[in-house]
Amino acid sequence: MSAPATTTPPPPVRGWRLERVSKPSIAAQILVPIASIVAALVVGGAIMLFAGENPLSVYREMFDGAFGSNYRRSETLVKMIPLLLTGLGVAVAFRMQLWNIGAEGQFYFGAVFATWVALYGFADSGAWIVIPAMMVGGMLGGALWGGIPGVLRGYLGVNETITSLMLNYVAILFASWLVHGPWRNPDGFGFPGTEIFAAATYLPTWGTTRVHLGLVFGLVAAVILSFVLQRTRWGYEISIAGNSERVAKYAGMATGRNMVIVMLVSGGLAGLAGMSELAGIGHSLQRELSPGYGYTAIIVAWLGRLNPFGIILVAFLLAGLLVGGEQIQLSLGLPSAVAPMLQGIILFFLLGGDLLTLYRIVRVSATGAAS
Amino acid sequence: MALYRTAEDLLKARLGRRSLVAGAGASAAFATTGLGRTLAQDATPDGDPFRVAFIYIGPVGDLGYTYAHDQGRIALEETVPNVETAFLENIPEVQADAERAVRGYAEEGYDLVIATSFGHGPAVLAVAPQFPDTQFIHISGYQVAENVSTGFGKIEEPRYVTGFVAGSMAETGSIGYVAAFPIPEVLRGINAFTLGAQVANPDVTVQVVWTNTWYDPQVESSAAQSLIDLGVDVIAQHQDTTGPQQVAEAAGKYSIGYNVDMSEQAPDAVLTSAVWNWGAYYIWAAEQIIAGEWSSNQYWGSWADGVVDIAPIADFVPEEIAAEAQAMAEEFASGTRGVTDIFTGPITQQDGSEGVADGASMTDEEILNMTWFVQGVEGSATG
Numbered sequence: 001m002s003a004p005a006t007t008t009p010p011p012p013v014r015g016w017r018l019e020r021v022s023k024p025s026i027a028a029q030i031l032v033p034i035a036s037i038v039a040a041l042v043v044g045g046a047i048m049l050f051a052g053e054n055p056l057s058v059y060r061e062m063f064d065g066a067f068g069s070n071y072r073r074s075e076t077l078v079k080m081i082p083l084l085l086t087g088l089g090v091a092v093a094f095r096m097q098l099w100n101i102g103a104e105g106q107f108y109f110g111a112v113f114a115t116w117v118a119l120y121g122f123a124d125s126g127a128w129i130v131i132p133a134m135m136v137g138g139m140l141g142g143a144l145w146g147g148i149p150g151v152l153r154g155y156l157g158v159n160e161t162i163t164s165l166m167l168n169y170v171a172i173l174f175a176s177w178l179v180h181g182p183w184r185n186p187d188g189f190g191f192p193g194t195e196i197f198a199a200a201t202y203l204p205t206w207g208t209t210r211v212h213l214g215l216v217f218g219l220v221a222a223v224i225l226s227f228v229l230q231r232t233r234w235g236y237e238i239s240i241a242g243n244s245e246r247v248a249k250y251a252g253m254a255t256g257r258n259m260v261i262v263m264l265v266s267g268g269l270a271g272l273a274g275m276s277e278l279a280g281i282g283h284s285l286q287r288e289l290s291p292g293y294g295y296t297a298i299i300v301a302w303l304g305r306l307n308p309f310g311i312i313l314v315a316f317l318l319a320g321l322l323v324g325g326e327q328i329q330l331s332l333g334l335p336s337a338v339a340p341m342l343q344g345i346i347l348f349f350l351l352g353g354d355l356l357t358l359y360r361i362v363r364v365s366a367t368g369a370a371s
Numbered sequence: 372m373a374l375y376r377t378a379e380d381l382l383k384a385r386l387g388r389r390s391l392v393a394g395a396g397a398s399a400a401f402a403t404t405g406l407g408r409t410l411a412q413d414a415t416p417d418g419d420p421f422r423v424a425f426i427y428i429g430p431v432g433d434l435g436y437t438y439a440h441d442q443g444r445i446a447l448e449e450t451v452p453n454v455e456t457a458f459l460e461n462i463p464e465v466q467a468d469a470e471r472a473v474r475g476y477a478e479e480g481y482d483l484v485i486a487t488s489f490g491h492g493p494a495v496l497a498v499a500p501q502f503p504d505t506q507f508i509h510i511s512g513y514q515v516a517e518n519v520s521t522g523f524g525k526i527e528e529p530r531y532v533t534g535f536v537a538g539s540m541a542e543t544g545s546i547g548y549v550a551a552f553p554i555p556e557v558l559r560g561i562n563a564f565t566l567g568a569q570v571a572n573p574d575v576t577v578q579v580v581w582t583n584t585w586y587d588p589q590v591e592s593s594a595a596q597s598l599i600d601l602g603v604d605v606i607a608q609h610q611d612t613t614g615p616q617q618v619a620e621a622a623g624k625y626s627i628g629y630n631v632d633m634s635e636q637a638p639d640a641v642l643t644s645a646v647w648n649w650g651a652y653y654i655w656a657a658e659q660i661i662a663g664e665w666s667s668n669q670y671w672g673s674w675a676d677g678v679v680d681i682a683p684i685a686d687f688v689p690e691e692i693a694a695e696a697q698a699m700a701e702e703f704a705s706g707t708r709g710v711t712d713i714f715t716g717p718i719t720q721q722d723g724s725e726g727v728a729d730g731a732s733m734t735d736e737e738i739l740n741m742t743w744f745v746q747g748v749e750g751s752a753t754g
Contacts, residue, residue, distance in 0.1 A: 287464070326471065
C-alpha cells in the first residue's frame with residue numbers, strides 16, 4: 001500500500017518581521033509616547049490594585065510628592081541636575097554610536113579632581129577663582145576618564161563599552177581609597193570622607209532651596225551642545241560617523257580623532273556633574289557620591305532621543321518620578337520597591353512604544369515575502 | 372570637653388549604668404530648657420502623639436541590620452504610650468537623597484528623626500540647624516550638634532564572646548570575616564572578635580574580605596564563598612544581610628550571625644549571633660525626650676544596658692564550649708566586664724608593634740577611633 005499522492009503543498013510557515021519605517025508620522029511620534037505612558041500607568045495600577053492599593057491615590061501622591069509644593073518642585077530640580085549633565089554627556093557619545101557606559105566613573109573622577117582643587121590646589125582662593133577652577137578640574141577629570149576608552153577605541157579599536165564600564169569600578173574604588181586613606185579628614189575620628197570645603201567653593205543656591213548653579217551649567221551645556229551638533233561641521237561629522245563609520249572614513253573624516261574628542265566631551269560633562277554635586281550639595285568628598293546617575297543617564301539620553309532639549313525635559317520628568325516615588329513611601333507607607341517598579345514599567349513601555357514608532361511589524365511567509 | 376563634664380555627670384547619674392561617651396558637645400543648659408518641656412506636654416497620653424521617623428539604608432526585609440532597627444521601632448511604638456512612628460527604607464548614603472529624606476520628616480513636624488546609617492550623617496547635620504524643635508539621632512555617627520545626638524552600642528562585647536565560640540569551633544584555626552568598610556566601627560568589631568577567638572585558640576587567624584557595601588546580598592555571598600574557597604572553617608560578618616550565613620550553610624561550614632539571630636536562615640551553620648536590641652535604646656531616648664530630660668549626647672550602650680546581646684548558642688556546639696561562652700556572656704551582661712576589658716593590654720598590632728601596653732587600657736575615644744588591626748587578623752585595615 002502506498003501513500004496517496006498529495007496534491008496540496010504544505011502551508012507556508014508564517015512569521016513576523018520588523019521593518020524600519022522610513023519616516024515615522026508626526027502623529028505617531030506624539031501619540032505613541034502618550035499611549036505608552038498611559039499603558040504603563042494602567043499596568044502599574046493593576047499591580048497596585050493587586051497589592052491592595054488604590055492606584056489613583058498612589059499616582060496622586062506621587063505627582064504631589066514631586067510637584068505639589070515649591071519645596072518639592074525645588075527638590076525635583078535638585079535631582080534633575082546630575083541627570084541632565086550626565087544625560088547630555090552620554091548622548092553626545094551615543095550620537096556617534098560610541099557606547100559610553102562610563103558616565104558613573106567619569107562623574108566620580110570629576111568629583112575627585114574638583115576636590116583636589118577645593119582642598120589643595122586653590123584652597124585659599126575666593127569664590128570667583130576657586131569655583132571656575134573646580135569646574136575646569138571637574139571637566140578635566142571626567143574628560144580624562146572618558147578619554148582613555150576614547151583613545152583605545154579611536155586608535156586601537158578596543159570596544160569602548162567594556163573599557164568605559166570597567167573604568168567605573170576603578171574610579172569609584174580610587175575615590176574610596178582617597179577618602180579612606182590620604183584625603184581622610186584628620187579631624188574625622190578615623191571615619192572616611194574629606195574635610196568640609198571652604199565656603200568659597202559653595203555654588204550659589206536659589207533662595208532657601210537646594211537648587212544650585214549646576215542647573216545653569218546643565219541648561220547652558222544643552223544649548224551649546226544643540227548648536228554644536230546641529231550647526232557646525234564637527235557636529236555634522238559626528239552624525240555621519242554615527243550612521244556609518246565607513247562612510248565617514250570614506251569621506252576623509254578623521255573618525256579616530258573625532259571619537260577621542262567625543263569621549264572627552266562626554267566624560268567632561270559627567271565630570272562637571274560630579275563637580276556640581278560636590279560644590280552644590282555635598283561640600284566634601286564622601287564614599288558615596290552617586291546613586292547611579294551615570295547609569296540612569298543612559299535612560300535619560302535614550303528617552304530624550306539624544307536631543308539636548310529632549311534630555312532637559314526627560315531629566316526633569318524622571319527626577320520627578322524618583323522624588324515622587326519617595327513620597328509614596330513617606331505618605332502611604334508603600335514599600336520602597338514600588339517606585340522603581342513603576343519606573344521600570346514606564347521605561348519598558350516607552351522604549352517598546354519607540355520600537356513601534358520607528359518600525360512596523362509585518363507578516364512574512366516562508367519565502368521571506370511580506371504578505 | 373571639660374566644659375561639659377558637669378552635664379555629662381548629671382546625665383550619667385540619671386541614667387545609672389548607661390554609658391555616655393565623653394565629649395558630648397552639647398550645651399549643658401539645653402537639657403532643662405523650654406524645648407524638652409514643650410515636648411513633654413505635647414506627648415501626654417491624651418495630647419498630640421510623639422512622632423518618631425526612621426531613615427533606613429536597606430529594606431526592612433533584609434533580615435539583618437535594617438530589620439533589627441525596625442524591630443526596635445516596633446518595640447518603641449508598642450512600649451511607649453502615644454508614640455507614632457514612620458520610616459523610609461532604601462535611602463542611600465548619597466547626600467542629595469539622604470538630605471531630602473531627613474528634611475521631609477523634619478518639615479512634617481516629626482519630634483525625633485533617627486537616621487540609621489553612618490553615611491546619613493552629613494545630611495542630618497545639614498538639616499538639623501534649620502529645625503531646632505526637632506531632635507535628631509544619628510546611629511553610628513561621631514558628630515553632634517545642639518539637636519543632633521549620636522547613638523550606638525558596644526557590639527564589641529558580644530563580638531568578643533562570639534569570637535570565642537568561633538575560635539573554639541574552627542578546627543583548622545582559620546576564620547573568615549566578610550566586612551563592609553574599613554571604618555573604626557568595623558575594625559574594632561573585627562579586633563574584638565579576633566581577641567575573643569584567641570582566648571580559645573592563640574594561633575587562630577581571621578581573614579578579612581572587604582565588600583565596600585553595607586547591603587548587597589550577592590556581593591556579600593560571593594565574598595563568603597571566596598573565604599570558604601580559601602579553606603576557612605567559620606564565616607563571620609559585618610554586613611546587613613544573611614547572605615554569608617546561607618553560603619556557609621550550603622558549604623557545610625559554621626557561621627556567626629550578626630544583627631539578629633540568624634539561626635533560622637542557616638540552622639546548621641549558625642553557632643550564635645552578635646545581636647542588636649535597638650528597642651532598648653529607642654525606648655530610652657523617646658522617654659528622655661518626652662520627659663524633657665534629653666540633651667545632645669553621644670550614647671554608646673553596653674551589653675549591661677541591654678542594647679547588645681548574643682543569640683542562643685546552637686545545640687550542636689559542645690556543652691563545655693557553650694557553658695564557657697555563657698559564663699563570659701554573663702560577665703558582660705552583668706557589667707562586671709566591659710569593652711575596656713577587651714581592649715586591655717598586652718595587645719599586639721598586626722605588624723607586630725605594640726598596640727596596647729601590658730596592663731594599660733584603651734580609652735573609649737581610642738576604641739571608637741581605632742584604625743588598626745590586632746595580630747591574628749589577615750587583611751588590610753585600610754581596605
